[in-house]
Amino acid sequence: MSHHIIEFKDVFFRYPDGTEALRGINFRITHGESVGIVGANGSGKSTLLQHMNGCLLPTSGTVTIGDLPLTRKTRQEIRRKVGIIFQNPDDQLFMPTVFDDVAFGPLNLGMDEACVRERVHRALGMVHGLDLRDKPPHHLSGGQKSSVAIASVIAMEPDILALDEPAANLDPKSRRSLIAFLKTFTHSKMIASHDLDLILDVCERCIVIGDGSVVADGPSAKILSNRTLLEENNLELPLSLQRC
Amino acid sequence: MTFDAQYFDIGRLDRLSYRDTFVHHLDPRVKVIATMLFLFTVISFPKYEVVALVPFFLFPVLLMTLGEIPVRFILRKVLLVSPFAILIGVFNPFLDTGTVAIIAGIPISAGSLSFLSILLKFTLTISAALLLIATTSFPGVCHALRRLGLPSLFVSQLLFLYRYIFVLMEEAMRITRARDMRSFGTRGAGIKVFVRLIGTLFVRTVDRAERIYYAMLSRGFQGDIPSLRRARIAVTDLAYLTAMVMFLAVFRFYRVTEGIGCLAQGLLR
């Protein structure tokens, strides 16, 4: 199943104001892998994720999703495959009610009504949010918002899931259920986060980004127990490893 | 009203609109039409009309009771916006001084009648508008407008506006709190600080619009905002509208109030 492969080759990206956010990123993620992306604030994690579905296009280098190289032409196609969950659920939930929001993606895929309702039902069920369906997003708590944001992306049934700081602002219980959910998603996923315990828990592989390039890439257990590496990148050992 | 008061006020009205009552379940289109008809009928009364306006209070009273809307909340909101109408109307008693009736020995001027009429109309129209939103969620009103033929572009951005009012109000509230905490007295509330606050809010807003746009693109947005709402007009909706039209027609064209008064007088004698 080659369509779950993500490959970044020498990816550079410069913002219009001249900031060089990515300076030669290289990695390859194969089907079913779950990869954590960690790094200091401003190291380029969010910029990297925005390349996953063509919100940003590389200044040079290539991003390949499945069999398709990411270009202006292919990005509509790629957006069907990659679901991105952004950092702030308020930006992700832009429709007036939860139902409308979760249905937005499937409707854009051109599905008929019954199919859309079925998808919405299933996606909300997966995040235990069925009773929220008629509420407007501004009546939801932070945890509920992030669940619905996830549902709105899962409803499109993406092959690849990319999450940007999914556990920020979640209370411990919501964070737990998020982790439980992420473990059930068996396709490829990439998670950018400062929550190293979450990464350790969910991802078997971890990529450390520093200053726009890959600093380290390897098994999470190994990387996340390397104190010097982490501290060089403004990070620290996951709490669960600190006691040892 | 302070910022916080306004914020919670609008939030409360918004929450009321998601209640689960008979009135809330009526089709939004029917409610929008009924409200417009009501408003039109009320302001169509001549400027000295007072008595015939009284029966129209039945409409807001019914909506409030059936829709379980707190009376005091609505009354307070009506009072809050009354200054302009009062300011313009309050001169009538002084400018239009001809006596039209003498009640208990006190001469009543035409101007005070028309002022009273303005006040009644004001209370009726404003409470009807508030009750429309209190009994119909804003997305409901928007979809009604869409179905009633307003351009989809307009309705789409109206929905965005509604969605982000609360987000931006919270953001603005955080900014003003930060200002007030550090401005000890009035110095920080001046226009220079205000402009910088607003400027910051503006920049953040535009950045947010960009992020929203990305989120939309990520979910296959191609220029059209799709919707599944296909509410059908039910029998109860039609019944409601018919009752409304009959109510309005009867009390607009027949002087029922005075009829009742005469009847009562006859019985007393």
Add this chain to the structure above:
Amino acid sequence: MHMADALLSPAVGMTLWAGTAAVGGYASKKLKERIDDRTIPLMGVLGAFIFASQMINFTIPGTGSSGHLGGGMILAIILGPHAAFLVMASVLTVQALFFADGGLLALGCNIWNLGFYPCYLVYPLLYKPLIGESQNPGRIVAVSLVSAVAVLQLGAFSVVLETLLSGKSELPFGAFLLLMQPIHLAIGIIEGFVTAAIINHVRSARPEILDGIAASRPLGAGISLKKVMITFVVLAVVTGGVLSWFASTHPNGLEWSIEKVTGKGELPEQEHGTAPVLKGIQEKTAFLPDYGFKPAGNEPKKEKMAPAWPGIEAGTSAAGIIGAAIVLGLILLIGVGIRSFRGRDA
């Protein structure tokens, strides 16, 4: 200053609604022709921005009273006339619904007064020609001041006209004008200053934002726009003038026709119907109208209905008051009844 339903006559309200609807339709059509995808969320979010920023008060220098941003001018500068008009209409709609600012029939007037003038008159005919391609902060301040003052003077003048044509207020034209225009001169100066300050702030802090929006906004050069606008404005003024003239000669056009319908008199008590009141207003001392007035009437929620009505001279007048009292009592009873019935259920 928001126009209010209670001060409007149906003819004036409908005329302005028709005008607003026409302009709104035109704006949507124009916008749709050349819209950039990202404009719709931007419009909505900027509308929310105007709404939220109006809730932040600031102290007006030297007075101690507080002011806030109106928004029409800044929207027009940032989004261009069509999008700005629609956003302004949306902001006012939300205000009319959630704050009951003005009411729904007066909404047509309010959109016209606060949306049409900045977007379709002042922006293309005053702001753009004066500002040209300049990005000089001083010039932006000066031009914004002139524009905002013009916008608010036009708006205030419209409120005066709409109120007078509606004929519900007795305020004489001159006095009303003297009441409204100076206040709005002050408001306009502040609005202009704030508008310019925001534009300048954004231009210095994040210059690419304004350019980015300008690039994606659906209207390019102003040459053809100007022609379109002038034709349109002339059309609007002419139709508006004709309609208002009609409205003023029949200030209560609807009532007039209703009286024709009902003039035959359905109820025997109605021998001195409403018609004489309207038509014979100059001789109002000469007759007693058939409806009364009681002090408690402006507080309909109170049940005290016992002012001394033995003093009423005209029988029909008494009938009116008694009727009103009974009707009010009934309405209250219904309300209280339903409420207590529900209470028992719950």
